[in-house]
Amino acid sequence: MKSKRQAKILELIKKNDIETQEELSDYLEKEGYQVTQATVSRDIRELKLTKVAMSSGRQKYAALGEAGEDLSEKYTRVFRDGFVSMDMAQNILVIKTVSGMAMAVAAALDAMHLHEVVGCIAGDDTIMCAVRSVEDTVEVMERLREIVEE
Secondary structure, three states: OHHHHHHHHHHHHHHOOOOOHHHHHHHHHHOOOOOOHHHHHHHHHHOOEEEEEOOOOOEEEEEOOOOOOOHHHHHHHHHHHHEEEEEEEOOEEEEEEOOOOHHHHHHHHHHOOOOOEEEEEEOOOEEEEEEOOHHHHHHHHHHHHHHHHO
């Protein structure tokens, strides 16, 4: 049942611009799946869904592994669209994003597989990245600046 429900979730988010867990629950119920908010939340986490910006400026759920368009270009666009500024404190890189975009930008950053970045924590509009060294932090900032300025 779980795998069928999760497959249906992936199908629904590809066909519809679903912005909230409640909206996703409604779509699932229309398809005959009785779900709780906790189940939907767990499915979103397990499927590694993220929110991406739509042309309208609103956000919708999307699968990180969605096919169709070159993923590196998709991640670059998400990074550019959400990025506001960045600064460093020793080996901690702090990235400011558009409100509500930190998780999507952090997912894009993770998808870049920067070996210098040990890990990221995202809030609503701020990402903190642990970087291996101060020198690596400077190098990562230079690479990210190039992406933003392209």
